[in-house]
Amino acid sequence: DTAVSQTPKYLVTQMGNDKSIKCEQNLGHDTMYWYKQDSKKFLKIMFSYNNKELIINETVPNRFSPKSPDKAHLNLHINSLELGDSAVYFCASSQAVQAGKRGQETQYFGPGTRLLVL
Amino acid sequence: DAKTTQPPSMDCAEGRAANLPCNHSTISGNEYVYWYRQIHSQGPQYIIHGLKNNETNEMASLIITEDRKSSTLILPHATLRDTAVYYCIVRREYGNKLVFGAGTILRVKS
Numbered sequence: 207d208t209a210v211s212q213t214p215k216y217l218v219t220q221m222g223n224d225k226s227i228k229c230e231q232n233l234g235h236d237t238m239y240w241y242k243q244d245s246k247k248f249l250k251i252m253f254s255y256n257n258k259e260l261i262i263n264e265t266v267p268n269r270f271s272p273k274s275p276d277k278a279h280l281n282l283h284i285n286s287l288e289l290g291d292s293a294v295y296f297c298a299s300s301q302a303v304q305a306g307k308r309g310q311e312t313q314y315f316g317p318g319t320r321l322l323v324l
Numbered sequence: 325d326a327k328t329t330q331p332p333s334m335d336c337a338e339g340r341a342a343n344l345p346c347n348h349s350t351i352s353g354n355e356y357v358y359w360y361r362q363i364h365s366q367g368p369q370y371i372i373h374g375l376k377n378n379e380t381n382e383m384a385s386l387i388i389t390e391d392r393k394s395s396t397l398i399l400p401h402a403t404l405r406d407t408a409v410y411y412c413i414v415r416r417e418y419g420n421k422l423v424f425g426a427g428t429i430l431r432v433k434s
Contacts, residue, residue, distance in 0.1 A: 210367070239421070247409070249368065249424035262421055296367050313422060315367030 209233050210316035212297050218322045219287060227282045227319045229297030237261075238280035239298040239313065240272060249296070255280055256302065287323045294318045328412045333429040336406075342399040344428050346412030349393040356415050357388060358422065359397045361408040368411065368424075371397065402432045 210231045219225055231238065239262075240252040254262035258274040269285045284291060296318045300311040329347040336342040348357065358373040372379055372386045374395075379386045385398040399406055411427040 248426070249362075249411075249422075251421040251423075254421060264421075298367075312370045312373070313368075314370065317367050318365075 210297055210299055210314050212295075212316040212319050214319060215317065216320050216322075218324065220324055221287055221289060223287050224283070224285045225287060225321075226284070227295055227297075227321070229280045229282070229316060231278055231297075231299040231314070231316075233299055233301070233314060235299040235301040235314075236277055237300045237302055237311070238274065238277075239300075240280065240282050241296040241298060241315075243294040243296065243318070245293070253280075253282075289323050292321055292323045294320050328414055328425055330410075330412050330425065330428045332426065333431065335431050335433060336399075336402045338404060338432055338434045339401055342397075342402040342406065342430055342432065344397040344399075344410050344412075344430065345394065346397070347394045348412070348414045351392050351414050354416060357386065357392075357395050358413040358415055359384070359386065360411045360413065360422070360424075361406075362411070362427070363405075363408040371410075402430075404432050404434060406430065407432045 213228045237256045239254045241249050242252050243249045251264050252266045253272045255274045271283045274280045297316040298313040300313045302311060356373050356375050359371040360368040361371055362368045372381055372384050374386045374388055376388055376392055388395045409427040409429050411424050413422050
């Protein structure tokens with residue numbers, strides 16, 4: 207079974223459209239993330255949710271709206287897509303650990319969604 | 325989070341040990357050193373992490389200098405499947421996010 211799964215794997219769409227990417231993890235983790243990898247291959251965090259609550263929002267345009275219906279899912283909805291949104295989007299999850307072991311939450315990544323905006 | 329410096333690329337012969345260096349001279353006491361890798365077209369994969377002691381797992385060993393200003397990831401017997409971009413990340417004890425740099429492209433050659 208895939209630990210962190212994303213759908214779709216590929217997404218080609220026109221500028222101005224609205225699209226969603228779904229992420230599911232079956233690891234029982236309580237924290238989920240979205241990262242963006244642009245054409246220059248730099249990976250940057252976009253959002254992080256812990257127990258369905260937003261805890262990190264890294265100056266992402268408000269056209270991007272993450273939604274976490276439950277701890278196992280973190281979906282990414284993008285409005286009014288622009289050419290610059292073309293990238294690979296990775297979902298990840300981790301489990302918060304107890305005090306004394308903080309900083310040791312390993313993040314597990316999904317396979318990525320390749321978004322191309324034409 | 326402290327910044328890291330890695331060589332842009334390295335080559336390694338198949339079956340030999342691959343030693344990937346990382347400088348993190350501004351690391352502070354509560355920051356961990358993490359290593360991830362990204363094989364072409366896949367999501368990043370966790371390899372190993374450490375605070376100040378050397379660490380070993382089934383994938384690799386992590387050697388951290390006594391002053392913690394640099395570290396080396398060692399893949400003891402590199403295979404062609406280890407060809408990937410390797411990221412050294414320094415992360416705060418209470419920080420959730422991973423800050424990825426450019427990493428080192430490791431090419432394992434037969």
